[in-house]
Amino acid sequence: MTELAVSVSGLSKVYQVYDRPFDRLRQALSPTRQTYAKQVHALEDVSFDVPQGATVGIVGANGAGKSTLLKILANRLRPTSGKVEVRGRVNGILELGTGLQPALTGRQNAHVNGLFMGLDPWKIDQQIERIIAFSELGDKIDQPLETYSSGMKARLAFSVLVAIEPEILVLDEALATGDSGFAEKCTRYIRGLCRSGCTTLMVSHDIHFLAKACQHLVWIDKGRLREQGPPDRVAQAYLESFGETGILGDQRPRYLTFRIDPVVSGEDVEYSAHCVSWLCSAGDADQAPEAYREEGSDHALLQSHFVGFDNVLREVTQDALLGGFSTTVSGAPWGESKLLEGIPGPFRKLRPAAGPGGSAYLVLPVPQHPLPRPSAIQVFGENTLSNPLQLSVSINGEFVKLGEFGTAELARTLGGQTFASPPMDLSSVLAAFEAPSE
């Protein structure tokens, strides 16, 4: 049996919330156990083990208690009850750039920040050189921080991390920063650490990254341990749960989780969708001035979400232009998406490559009131497989097949293997949300 590096059992954290500031003082100094506070449970009865050298990812929605958990693991917060047993020296990187001061130079800030991160004074001189080398800031390192751009500050802040030689590393999310080249370097560095046998616990919203990098995922939901286990299974359950959240007043779900599967099992799903569009019935289109109506169609295009990578997006746009669409026309269907400017905001998550179960997941925000209720969904894209793909949508945790797509219908106009699926009917899916079961 492998030895445990971290063992968490029955961990709870209750925050005290005070009505009056005076109560806070009274409580802090009170020798008795009387409480003057309202209690907010940030973590309740969380238990899990981390074997030596393992990489464990922690996922969960905002406010689920992930950061509280990390702070307790890094010994910055005391748990209200429960036990955390740690074997080894824990280095917690819960925030980058702690204590950075604008008047000091980059080099001086590396020194201050390094001290705040707990670097060994005996090694700090040499480590500062490593930090500076990693940051690639060159001569700028001896200029005051106030002259730095935010990207340069982020570079410096991340680079301090390089100096830390942890046994157990506790990392909070959004660490990979700066321009894309540097962000990649950061990610590589973190992966290298994980591979080198350093026990790592990390929080991230990038489930795709976690599923690849971790041996074990822990899913915290509203302060409780919802699920833990192999990354494939937990990542899948986590992604599927998005469909369950938030049925709003006009009884549309806030998000729907779609799944794209190969029809022939075992095939990879590669760049399966470039653009997913919500359609409404042509009759409803008058309510939405932005909606794009094509002559003779029963549907109008309500909103589109680009999914995938920069280069794919560029490709799609070029194809659209080559295909005879004018920019204004192509601009309308793509709605709020910005052409050629990276990945637009509205889509939540995509795992385009083969992942848990060989499927790709898309979590898309449903167009909300005052936009008319979408009645169908359409997928545009490029399918490099010889077989079509299958689109399903999650209703209460079960996936319902909407239809198949991937035959090159647009191939004649756009060339290559680009396709546009026929509109797939969503009305029954959305109807399932109309009367939420109590």
Add this chain to the structure above:
Amino acid sequence: MNSAARPRRFLDLWVALIRPFAGEERARNAVGYAYAVTTLLVYSLHTQHGRAFLGLLWALLVPLLFIAVYVPVMSAFGPMEGVDHIIGQGSLAFPVYVVVGFVTWNAFAGGLQNAAASLVNNASVVHHSPIPLSILPLVKVLNGMVSWILAVGIMLVFLASVGRFPGIRILIFPVLLVLFTLFAQGLALLLSSLSVVFRDLLQMIQTVLMIEFFAVPLLYVPETLPEKFQLVVKLNPLTPFMNLTHAMFIREHPVGWDDLGLATAWAVGIYLLGSFVFNRLKGILPDHV
């Protein structure tokens, strides 16, 4: 080994000095703590003065400007009557009395105010850093003390130039410096941790310092006061420190051994109280910041 850390010889030296008394691990921890404090102090001074055109010179210029302004103003009132045995003779006696008190007060009050807010203002450090949190107030207290040391230097040069060099009495300075730092750090530990759980304290500190300014023998000689006020001044914890400051600079001022005893008692007492409260609260500080 290529990647072996370059040894920090002066750190090793300190460890070697402390090791016989405390053992290896505690010696290393103490030296590491001192290193962090010194480094942060240097940068704290740097941020405070570094951007000004004259830089650290300001720490010297401020007391000089004090002298330039207060000495003529105070001289205009003419010599004080009947307190020659305390402040000395001549038109410069009272201005010197006030200015040395002033620079001392400034160093103490400025350092204390910054130190009291040091935890509240550094929430991210409290939340995220593994360093001992007592470093934060200590750096600010020492920052005040450094400006005091510089001011004392300037005062001594000035006094020598007007023929009032205090001579052997200056030996009081290192003793006073230690006691004063201890006292200020005790207060800083107490106030910085309490103000995290009770924010109003930060506002109250300003008011109390304002009252305190008039309750220390700084703008007056206590013996000229009515008797009941003399008692208030005597009970004021800062009074012995101020008396010793005067005794250190002014040849005629009596050196009160009772002041030394009181200052020691206050310094040790307040430091113990401050450490006790700080240690009691430090575990819950991240919950409240």
